[in-house]
Amino acid sequence: MKGLKFEVKKALTQKKTWFMLVLVLLYCIGLVFVLNRKEKDFLAQQQRYNQNTIEEYSGLLSMARIKIMDLEYREPENHTEIAKQEREAEFYQHLYSKSLLSEEIYNKMALRKELSQSELSILFMNNKSMDQVILNGYIEGVVDESWMEERSLTQEKLEKQITDYENIETLDIKYEPNPYVLNAKNYIKFFLQQMNIFIILVLILFISINDYEGEIEEGSYKLIYTSPWNRKSLLLSKYIVRSIVNLLLIVIPVSIVILMIGLSFGWGNMLYPVRVSEEAMKLSLLLISNNETYISTSGYLGFQTIGFIFIIIFQTIIGVSLSVLLEDSSTSFGLVLGIMIVSFIGSMLDNILAVQVFFNPWIFMDFTAILSINTKVSMYYGVILQLLIMIIVTMYTSYIFNKRDLIGGKS
Structure with missing residues (x-):
């Protein structure tokens, strides 16, 4: 509980937290104009x-x-x-x-x-x-x-x-000839596109990567890490609070913009059918066939949102862990950003994508992209891959952090 209170207070008093909130809000508003264009x-x-x-x-x-x-x-x-x-x-x-x-x-x-x-x-x-x-x-x-x-x-x-x-x-559904008409449904679909996810992940990395090193530089770590409290629970508090805060920093601005769009321009037809691969609904390593089915837009967005939440948490865990392990925010940021850029470029090249998806958890599983190639991991596989990596990374970080001498600052 002591660790949770410390992390919550730190997160709420940091200028970069509020800067991030405003930045994401402005980005979400900017997407309205992009969608309109x-x-x-x-x-x-x-x-x-x-x-x-x-x-x-x-x-x-x-x-x-x-x-x-x-x-x-x-x-x-x-x-x-x-x-x-x-x-x-x-x-x-x-x-x-x-x-x-x-x-x-x-x-x-x-x-x-x-x-x-x-x-x-x-x-x-x-x-x-x-x-x-x-x-x-x-x-x-x-x-x-x-x-x-x-x-x-x-x-x-x-x-x-x-x-x-x-x-x-x-299904007797009203035909929609314009997939970009400004309403809440189309805005959510547009927001969850690969390029926007990439930018959001960069922002999440930016706010998470200096989480521990900043405490060392400020000296605030002495208030809690040198106390007799269990370091594993303190590190767990850092993971939990930073993940929740980062999710809120995205969810709150997005929700505000969606609410304003919905009230001003309508919510859109959430029952409109979307064609997806049947295999995307199952836990399968490979998509061998292009068997397809139809789900409602609400179902489609629901699956996409689950994947989005997991990749935000995953990015947060990676950022916080590298902050603890490397104690060098610049190196950590550059390392992860480089992997993300390769991942993003690879997601646009099917021949690379077919190889890298098995070990690259930064790929956001998009149903529409799944149809473009047969040999591709399903969305559930991507989530499980992220979970496995998060477990391994947190256990290793906890082990290193528990042995670290913090009396004099950096180890």
């Missing part, structure tokens, strides 16, 4: 894409019709080739008509006007129908592999998109 860019991109699609399919439709007239004039007996060109013309006619039907809705979205339920339904059915038309055209040989590659499409991708549309339709 992403929404504008996404809407503009969708509008441009639809306009380009209209122009492209209009031109291809005209060319297909010209080819039909040319064949009917030059080779009227070539029914096979004429039928092939007619299927191609019909293919482009469908795509052109559906793109044209969506144009007014995309223009309205670009002006950030709220869409009616009927407009959402039209856009939903158009997008689903276009995917189906392209998939059928590819299967029937109207378009080939190179045509698909030019548009970054694959049969698997189209089938998944169609399945997503069917799932939304079956």
